[in-house]
Amino acid sequence: MINMKKYRLALVGATGVVGRVTRNVLEKYNLPISEYKFFSSSRSAGTKIVFNNEEYTVEELNEHSFDNGFDYAIFTAGGKVSEKYAPIAVQNKCTVIDNSSFYRMDKEVPLVVPEVNMEDAERNNGIIANPNCSTIQAVVALSPLDRKYRIKRIVYSTYQAVSGAGLGGIQDLESAIENYVANTKYELKKFPYDIFNNCIPHIDDFTDDRYTKEEHKMIDETRKILKRSNLPITATTVRVPVFNSHSESINVEFEKEFEINDLIETLKEAPGVIVKDDISNNIYPMPKDANNQDKVLVGRIRRDYSVKSGVNLWVVADNTRKGAGGNAVQILNGLIKYINKN
Amino acid sequence: MINMKKYRLALVGATGVVGRVTRNVLEKYNLPISEYKFFSSSRSAGTKIVFNNEEYTVEELNEHSFDNGFDYAIFTAGGKVSEKYAPIAVQNKCTVIDNSSFYRMDKEVPLVVPEVNMEDAERNNGIIANPNCSTIQAVVALSPLDRKYRIKRIVYSTYQAVSGAGLGGIQDLESAIENYVANTKYELKKFPYDIFNNCIPHIDDFTDDRYTKEEHKMIDETRKILKRSNLPITATTVRVPVFNSHSESINVEFEKEFEINDLIETLKEAPGVIVKDDISNNIYPMPKDANNQDKVLVGRIRRDYSVKSGVNLWVVADNTRKGAGGNAVQILNGLIKYINKN
Numbered sequence: 272m273i274n275m276k277k278y279r280l281a282l283v284g285a286t287g288v289v290g291r292v293t294r295n296v297l298e299k300y301n302l303p304i305s306e307y308k309f310f311s312s313s314r315s316a317g318t319k320i321v322f323n324n325e326e327y328t329v330e331e332l333n334e335h336s337f338d339n340g341f342d343y344a345i346f347t348a349g350g351k352v353s354e355k356y357a358p359i360a361v362q363n364k365c366t367v368i369d370n371s372s373f374y375r376m377d378k379e380v381p382l383v384v385p386e387v388n389m390e391d392a393e394r395n396n397g398i399i400a401n402p403n404c405s406t407i408q409a410v411v412a413l414s415p416l417d418r419k420y421r422i423k424r425i426v427y428s429t430y431q432a433v434s435g436a437g438l439g440g441i442q443d444l445e446s447a448i449e450n451y452v453a454n455t456k457y458e459l460k461k462f463p464y465d466i467f468n469n470c471i472p473h474i475d476d477f478t479d480d481r482y483t484k485e486e487h488k489m490i491d492e493t494r495k496i497l498k499r500s501n502l503p504i505t506a507t508t509v510r511v512p513v514f515n516s517h518s519e520s521i522n523v524e525f526e527k528e529f530e531i532n533d534l535i536e537t538l539k540e541a542p543g544v545i546v547k548d549d550i551s552n553n554i555y556p557m558p559k560d561a562n563n564q565d566k567v568l569v570g571r572i573r574r575d576y577s578v579k580s581g582v583n584l585w586v587v588a589d590n591t592r593k594g595a596g597g598n599a600v601q602i603l604n605g606l607i608k609y610i611n612k613n
Numbered sequence: 614m615i616n617m618k619k620y621r622l623a624l625v626g627a628t629g630v631v632g633r634v635t636r637n638v639l640e641k642y643n644l645p646i647s648e649y650k651f652f653s654s655s656r657s658a659g660t661k662i663v664f665n666n667e668e669y670t671v672e673e674l675n676e677h678s679f680d681n682g683f684d685y686a687i688f689t690a691g692g693k694v695s696e697k698y699a700p701i702a703v704q705n706k707c708t709v710i711d712n713s714s715f716y717r718m719d720k721e722v723p724l725v726v727p728e729v730n731m732e733d734a735e736r737n738n739g740i741i742a743n744p745n746c747s748t749i750q751a752v753v754a755l756s757p758l759d760r761k762y763r764i765k766r767i768v769y770s771t772y773q774a775v776s777g778a779g780l781g782g783i784q785d786l787e788s789a790i791e792n793y794v795a796n797t798k799y800e801l802k803k804f805p806y807d808i809f810n811n812c813i814p815h816i817d818d819f820t821d822d823r824y825t826k827e828e829h830k831m832i833d834e835t836r837k838i839l840k841r842s843n844l845p846i847t848a849t850t851v852r853v854p855v856f857n858s859h860s861e862s863i864n865v866e867f868e869k870e871f872e873i874n875d876l877i878e879t880l881k882e883a884p885g886v887i888v889k890d891d892i893s894n895n896i897y898p899m900p901k902d903a904n905n906q907d908k909v910l911v912g913r914i915r916r917d918y919s920v921k922s923g924v925n926l927w928v929v930a931d932n933t934r935k936g937a938g939g940n941a942v943q944i945l946n947g948l949i950k951y952i953n954k955n
Contacts, residue, residue, distance in 0.1 A: 273788050361853065420881045428770035428862035430812050430853065452794045469901045470772050470853060470860045472913050477892040481915035503919030507862040507927065511812060512854050518812045520770035520849040522864070550819040559811045571814050573823035577766050577845030585814045585849065 275611055276477070279303035280334050280603070281341045282366070283356065284348025285309035285329050286318050286457045288437050290372060290480040291386075293345055293596030294322055296565075298530025298601055302607060310336055312348070332356060337363040343606070344598050346370055357440040361397030366400050368599045368605065372484075375400040382495050385601040386543035387414040392602055393609050399602055405485065405517055406492040411567040412586045413502040413523065415541035417497050418535065420525035427489050427506035429520035431474060433560060434461070436510070436588050444512055463559060464509065466514035483508060500610065517590040531573070532580060538569050543593075548572050556587035564589060617953055619647035621646030622945070623683045623707070624699065626629070626690025627651035628660050630779050631712060635687055636906075643939075644949060653679055663764055665938050674698060679705040685948070686750055687941045688712055703739035708948065710941045711740050714826075717742040717834060724837050727943040729756040734944055735951050736909035740877050741944055744935025747771050747827065747850065747859055748834040753909040753935070754928045755865065757883035758876065759839050762867035762922070769848040772860035774900060777932050778803045778852070786854055806853065812851040825850060836850070856898035858930040865920040876924060880911050880954060885935075890914050898929035906931060907939040 278520055282297075284290045290311075297307070307322060309329045316331035330336070332352065335343070335416045341600070344360045348352045350373040356426035357367045357374065374380040382400045384407050392399045399432030405427075408580045409456040413422065433440035445458035447467030453535060475484035494502050511518075547556045548570040557569030567588040575581030624639075626632045632653075645735070649664060651671045658673035672678070674694065674788070679702045686702050688695045692715040699709045699716065716722040723733035724742045726749050732743045747769075755764060775782035781803030788799035789809030806813055817826035828848040835845050851902070853860075881888045889898045890912040898910030909930040917923030932938060 319791050368766060381674045386703050424921070426768050426864045426917075428852065428864075430772065438668075448790060449794060451790060465901065467876040468854075468856050469899050470855060470929075472862075472897060473892075473895065474859070481892060500834050505864065505917040505919045505923070505925060507770075507864075507913065507928075509772065509860070509862065512810075513812060514810050518814070518851070520814075520851065520862070522768045522770075522847065522849075550815075550823060553805045553815065554715070557806060557811050557813060559807065570847065571823070575768075577768070577846040581847070583849050585845060585851075607888075 275303045277303045278607065279340065280304045281310060281336070281344040282477055283310045283332055283344060283352065285320065286311045286315040287443065288345060288434055289347040289595040290593055292591040293347055293599060294320070294555065296592065296600040298323055298599050300604055302604060306593070307457050308341070313388060314470065317579050328329040334359060337365050341365040343461045343603055345367065345603065351563070357398055366395065366397055366399070368401060368602050369489070370401045370599055372403065372488060374398050375402060376495065382448065382492060383602050384410050384496055384598060385605050386541070387496055389605045392606060395602070401595065401602065402492045402496060402598045403485070403488040404435055404590035405431065405489050405519065405595050407586035407598050408517060408567045408586055408593040409489070409519055409521060410493055410496045411543045411566050412538065412541070412569045413493070414497060414523070414526070415537050416523065417499070419537050420527045420529050421532070422497070422499070423524040423526045424503040425493065426522040429506070429508045431508060432513040432515045432590055433466055433516055434515040435474070435517065441514060444471045444514060450502045461595060463603040466510055468512065472507065474508045474510055474514055508594055513558045515589060515591060516561040516587055517594060518556070518558055519586045521584045523582050523584065524577060528580050535572055538572065540572040543567055544569055546570065546572070558587055561587045561589050563592065565601065567593060617645045619645045620684040621648040621650070621682065622646050623678070623686040625674055625688045625694065626653045626664065626921050627685060628653045628657040629874045630690060630776055630903070631689040631827050631933055631937040635689055635941060636662070636664055638934065638939050638942040644946060645942060650683070656913065661902065676701060679707050683707040684946055685710065687945065689938065689941070692706040699740055708737065708741070709740055710743060710939055710944050712743045712746065712937055713832060716740050717744060718837065725944050726752050726835060726838055726940060728753050728883070729838055731947045734948060740908060742946065743937065743941045744834045744838060746777055746932035747773065747861065749936050749940050750836070750859060750860055750909045750928055750930035751764070751831065751863060752835055752838045753885045753927060754863070754880065754883070754911045756839060757836070757868070757879050759841070761879050762871050762876070764839070764844060765866040765868050766799045766845040768864040769837065769846070770862040771848070771850045772853045772855070773850060774855040774857045774859055774932055775808055775852065776857040777859065783847055786856060798843065808852055810852050810854065812819070814849065816850045816852055857901045857933060858903040858933060859936060860898070861928045862898055863926045863928055864917060865924050865926065866920050870922050871932040877914055877948055880914065885909055886911055888912065888914070898927055901928055903929045904931050905934065907935040907943065909935060
């Protein structure tokens with residue numbers, strides 16, 4: 272590894288919630304990167320940030336940002352920025368790991384959760400998509416079960432944190448809490464209704480079939496990542512007043528029979544999973560314990576007696592880390608390892 | 614109705630969260646009651662309360678409390694109080710509407726949600742059980758669908774408010790919010806973990822099969838109320854940081870086919886249901902809109918494409934009103950009407 276090539280990395284959307292988390296994760300990984308560059312919209316350009324104990328100035332992204340030969344870019348600035356600038360990056364021989372939803376369902380673009388299908392990332396045409404946060408944590412838990420027992424059907428109900436809606440979402444909950452105590456006024460920045468002291472069954476836009484785009488993402492992306500294009504899945508996605516880390520109640524039916532202790536062992540051995548399931552000691556996953564890590568916490572594992580071969584799972588993970596920035600850096604790490612191996 | 618008989622009513626557990634709600638609901642109903650009496654444990658005895666603009670002193674419940682001939686009693690002081698004192702009340706020819714779980718699964722005791730099975734209450738042996746809060750709101754929505762399409766299987770995931778855990782639960786969330794803003798210390802009174810900024814997948818005690826008692830209540834009580842003793846049902850019950858009103862993500866499979874607009878119409882015509890489902894205007898049920906009423910709000914109604922005949926529902930109701938005190942007073946009202954009719 273002494274002569275391992277060093278790479279140049281661009282982070283697009285460096286000042287947003289996920290951009291910040293991505294920077295933190297990059298600092299933790301010891302990647303062979305010789306140069307980092309941080310981009311944002313004009314609004315945040317000029318922001319000074321400290322990264323690896325050095326000060327950087329965030330630059331405005333433009334058509335020429337990729338002229339100078341980046342090897343990799345992580346995009347985390349939303350679908351419109353990715354749509355416009357990811358192809359420019361690719362034209363300049365930069366491999367893009369895109370956190371937006373824009374390219375996820377593109378047949379030419381691998382959709383990757385490293386614990387599940389890192390091999391798909393290795394066969395890319397320049398863009399690798401990072402899945403939706405809710406999907407990532409679900410498939411980390413479901414993929415080993417699908418391989419062993421073959422999933423027949425999934426019913427998702429989510430309990431999603433406000434950080435999934437970016438800074439505006441966090442500010443809405445913050446403001447409401449302050450208002451509740453001080454009785455001051457505030458304006459909602461992100462959500463259609465107050466999320467404090469409330470649950471909002473509406474994430475992303477509604478579609479013609481009465482589902483939300485978030486629900487469709489969970490259904491479509493789970494199928495693509497598990498390579499089960501017709502897998503029966505349904506989803507109800509809900510925002511809850513939690514700052515960070517998504518929770519999911521997942522009901523799964525299998526084709527094959529299982530023994531519950533085998534299933535728990537399978538999860539314990541699964542990459543990226545921590546089984547927290549010791550109910551006699553009140554041990555189960557909770558958002559407050561999931562923050563700042565890339566592990567997916569799985570608990571409340573129990574047979575669903577309403578079907579022949581079914582299980583209920585409660586799955587919690589940091590939606591900005593494993594659900595976004597952490598997964599993207601894991602992909603980058605995997606790509607670099609792969610390239611140096613081949 | 615001029616000569617309608619007047620009745621004497623005892624409220625046991627008058628100072629708790631549900632006791633307070635029950636008093637509020639009793640004030641709103643114009644019931645033919647000539648005398649009210651309010652009982653509590655020794656701890657709260659002596660408390661002065663205002664009811665129908667009159668001051669009452671809450672009395673300590675004891676073995677002789679029912680000697681003086683009450684016609685009806687509403688018990689809302691937990692299983693142990695009901696276990697001991699409900700039979701004493703019945704011996705004294707008092708009909709008990711019991712809000713605790715103690716008698717719910719007793720074959721001799723009807724378990725009643727007036728919109729669904731008021732006729733069961735009319736054939737009682739002295740005790741009528743009020744179901745679990747989560748079950749009540751679910752069956753108000755499910756019963757008309759079961760009658761029309763015959764339910765094949767139910768998957769429940771709940772988002773339950775802290776008021777379901779009584780005053781201690783409310784205080785835990787209150788204290789945590791104040792602590793968050795002021796950075797002061799506080800002690801948890803009710804929950805095993807902080808519920809603020811968290812979701813706790815644990816309501817009531819755990820059982821040997823890895824479910825909680827709350828989950829068993831939803832399964833067993835739904836079957837009893839719908840008179841579908843073997844209906845396949847599973848449940849995951851979760852506490853969320855909401856003060857009042859429970860939300861539920863309900864996935865239902867039917868034996869018969871349905872047309873989605875017919876199903877929505879069926880719900881619109883169902884007693885006790887308000888359909889809030891106009892997604893183009895961001896209209897859907899939320900806990901913040903469900904408080905202080907006995908209606909069950911149903912929305913996000915959409916076909917589940919993962920099964921032959923399935924639907925997803927999002928069901929929200931005030932767990933202390935319709936889920937407890939309101940349902941109890943509705944039962945009382947129904948009983949009085951029935952007796953005066955016969």
